[in-house]
Amino acid sequence: MKIAKPAKDVPAALAKLSGKWSGWMCDKKACDVKVAVESVSASSVTFVYAFADAKTAPTASRLTGKVSGGEVVAKAGGSTITIRLRPDGKMDILWQKGRRWASGILAKG
Structure with a gap:
């Protein structure tokens, strides 16, 4: 993965998403999650989302x-x-599929 520096025209709040993030999701923090935000523009963001838990x-x-x-x-x-x-x-993350959902918090680094 290569993290590209956001262009100067990208709003600061979006530019701060750039980089590697890790943390948890799910009930009782049971799921490990990592996000690498590779590129950010004013209209789109490309990122790698990685997930694992005891059953997955x-x-x-x-x-x-x-x-x-x-x-x-x-x-x-x-x-x-x-x-x-x-x-x-920090970063909020929400996963949804139909009526199922999981949320969590990630920290940079």
């Missing part, structure tokens, strides 16, 4: 999401992944 082998997908209202929304195999920067500098 590690899996990774490269996604391109559309920017809408400060959030990035990407589709992957019937699922929707939404990421956004929090006021505290």
Whole structure:
């Protein structure tokens, strides 16, 4: 993975998404999640989403999401992944598939 520096015309709140993030999702923080935001523009973000838990082998997908209202929304195999920067500098992440969902918080680094 190569992280590209955001262009100067990218809004600061979006530019701060650039880089590698890790943390948790799911009930009781049971799922390990990593996100590498490779490129950011004013209208789209390309990132690698990696996920694993005790029942699921590690899996990774490269996604391109559309920017809408400060959030990035990407589709992957019937699922929707939404990421956004929090006021505290961490990342919110939400995975949805039908009525199922999981959310979590990621930190940079």
